[in-house]
Amino acid sequence: MLVELSDDIIAKIFGFLEVNEVLQCSLVCKSWCRVARADQIWHTLCERYFSPNTLKSLITKLEENAISVSKSYCSESVSLGSEDLGFTLANRETQRGEVGDTSGSSESSTASDSPTALCGTKACCCQARKALANLIEEYGNSKSSSCSKYLLFKAFFRHFSRGSYYVSRIAKLLDNLETFCRRANLPAARTLLPGVDGICIERQTGTELPGDIYCLYRLCSGQYIPSDYSQFQGILGGYLFYDVLVDWNLYSICSGTVTSLGDRRILKIGQDLFWHNNRGSQGLFVDLETKHVIEKTQNHYVIASKDTVTYLEKYVNDLCSNHLMIDRNTKQILRFSLSATYSGHSDVVTGYIRIQATCLFVPGISRFSDNEEQDEFVFAYRIRISMLSSAPSHYIYRLEQRHWIVTDTDGHVENIRGPGVIGEHPMFRPGSVFDYASCAPLRGPVGKMKGSFTFRPLHYESDAQAAAPFSAQVGELQLNFFECYRFPPEAPERYLQLQERWEEGNNILC
Known part of the structure; x- marks a missing residue:
């Protein structure tokens, strides 16, 4: 015997699902599609995907991105499911389109002369970032019915696409990293670049990146190292002994290309600026198939972490817990553990x-x-x-x-x-x-x-x-x-x- 469930019960069930599953349920019938729009469901998803502890950092980064980049032709990647529910089922192919007012085709000149303007966006995309920041700020300040949780999550998912699951974690670790470097008065504190647009990332690398890498570069596109580099500024630390000198920096996506290591496709995410006997640069890489963070040896490679976010979280946690050494003379972060x-x-x-x-x-x-x-x-x-x-x-x-x-x-x-x-x-x-x-x-x-x-x-x-x-x-x-x-x-x-x-x-x- 079939039992018809009330909308309230269905909504409570939907509240335990992930966003992709809610979207799939919305395709079943009109009544389920109506329930799937309920704010109580999207309020839960908002809490899950960008926790209150990282809202301020996320808002700041979105606003910085909206005013700090210019020049290159970029647009947002938009993909929507059924009946304007608003966004794709995760990891499906996306259609190219632009977010916000499509008439905003003029390019922003803000910070065009800045050394950090290595990658840019169209003005309409900047407006979309600013609009998303405003929505998140309204949600964080009031959490009232005046802020549609459904529309908020729709804008959020449009912006971060397949990397949305990682937003809260990455925003938190980047904020902690910058805060530590500022308090320790390290030169690296002033070198992180604002994030870039999704299509810019894919044009540069020529491939679809794993969600965590994609989200990382949406929030921070790497580290700016001046051409007259004279200090230790690698934000990922390093070490020095004899003629081996390593100073890791977070590699800019604007320089990122996918290369091969045997039958593996790898992308550089971190680079040292010096190496043993001038043998050339080494680096941190991510295996695009397995998502493993790897480092090269002289004739092979080793696995440093199961994925990029886990790698960075451990590093930042060790740093903020004072488990890593800081060289008092060079102000370099040393990877030697004090734990x-x-x-x-x-x-x-x-x-x-x-x-x-x-x-x-x-x-x-x-x-x-x-x-x-x-x-x-x-x-x-x-x-x-x-x-x-x-x-x-x-x-x-x-x-x-x-x-x-x-x-x-x-x-x-x-x-x-x-x-x-x-x-x-x-x-x-x-x-x-x-x-x-x-x-x-x-x-x-x-x-x-x-x-x-x-x-x-x-x-x-x-x-x-x-x-x-x-x-x-x-x-x-x-x-x-x-x-x-x-x-x-x-x-x-x-x-x-x-x-x-x-x-x-x-x-x-x-």
């Missing part, structure tokens, strides 16, 4: 000497292949040595020697001894700090290292005798590729087996 929960971190105090150590895997100069003898997994490590301020004011120490014990994946142990560190013998007084970075190559993806530094006191005690030399310990560092990276399916079987053991929770470290 005590990270196994590649140690912090030990011996007497009045404190030694903090942290490490990271460096894909760009690592290599792995079917020939195990030629494999080299390079881990950079950074050491911070300080003398406690509580030490007696007349105490003076000189670093004399270093000793490292490095164990690789197969259990092979290497002892490394030498005078000083990086050719220096730093002196320490109460409150002194000395930072340096180096690297440890392994013949496998996991290992460990520990060691000590020998200090010679240069002060004299009350009996006029110089104190004896002593060793300050460096806590054990776990060199673990798997904490931040994954091997691709075509990696050598022995490494895939280690990866499987790690994912199952088994101890694979020496």
Whole structure:
């Protein structure tokens, strides 16, 4: 027996659905189409797709986009479902059209001379952005019946299309990233570009991008790096040791092209400005089929994250939680983790000497292949040595020697001894700090290292005798590729087996 449900019950059921499912239900019959327009359904969807916590940031970015870009011929990508319900079922082919007043064909000249005007839009598209910002602001301020939730979501979905699901997350991470850089007084705080229009993105890349990448560039089209680049401005951080200098920036979509890596189609989303022995640029890439964020090694690649938004969220969370280092001199964000929960971190105090150590895997100069003898997994490590301020004011120490014990994946142990560190013998007084970075190559993806530094006191005690030399310990560092990276399916079987053991929770470290 068929039971006819009331409109209220149907509306409550629709409230549990995603936007695509609501649109599909609206095609069933006229009564369902009428229910599908109810504001209570679209109010729920508005809350789900752009949360109240990110409304202010989203409004700001839309308004910035509307006034900051000009020149190039762009239009909005519009696609609508049935009976003017307003927008497409997700990921269907779209028809080209323009949003807003189609008579607005004149180009805006606003900020045409600005160095950030790398990509632009027609005036009608700027008006559409501004209109959407006004709708969202009205919704956020009042949430009253005067704001049609259905019309708001329709405008929202038209603007962001297939990337709408990611808007709240991306707006939040970009806002947190900019806020952190401003508070830390980093040059990178002033380099993020406004977003661009969808058709501009597709014309530049020549392909349809995954939803998260598409949405990212709709809100932020990359990072502007001046031609007279002289400072560390990469907003995604970097590292420096010996002749390896990396400073990651968020790659501009205006320079983006789809390239090949074997049988994979990849798009660059992040680029370093320097590299090892001038070998050329490396970068962060996204695999357009799997959505994985990848980094190239010398002869292969490794997977850094399952998708771009997850990668950026983790990075920004680490940054805002003060888990990453900031170089006090260069104002560069360093990718070395300061988190005590990270196994590649140690912090030990011996007497009045404190030694903090942290490490990271460096894909760009690592290599792995079917020939195990030629494999080299390079881990950079950074050491911070300080003398406690509580030490007696007349105490003076000189670093004399270093000793490292490095164990690789197969259990092979290497002892490394030498005078000083990086050719220096730093002196320490109460409150002194000395930072340096180096690297440890392994013949496998996991290992460990520990060691000590020998200090010679240069002060004299009350009996006029110089104190004896002593060793300050460096806590054990776990060199673990798997904490931040994954091997691709075509990696050598022995490494895939280690990866499987790690994912199952088994101890694979020496």
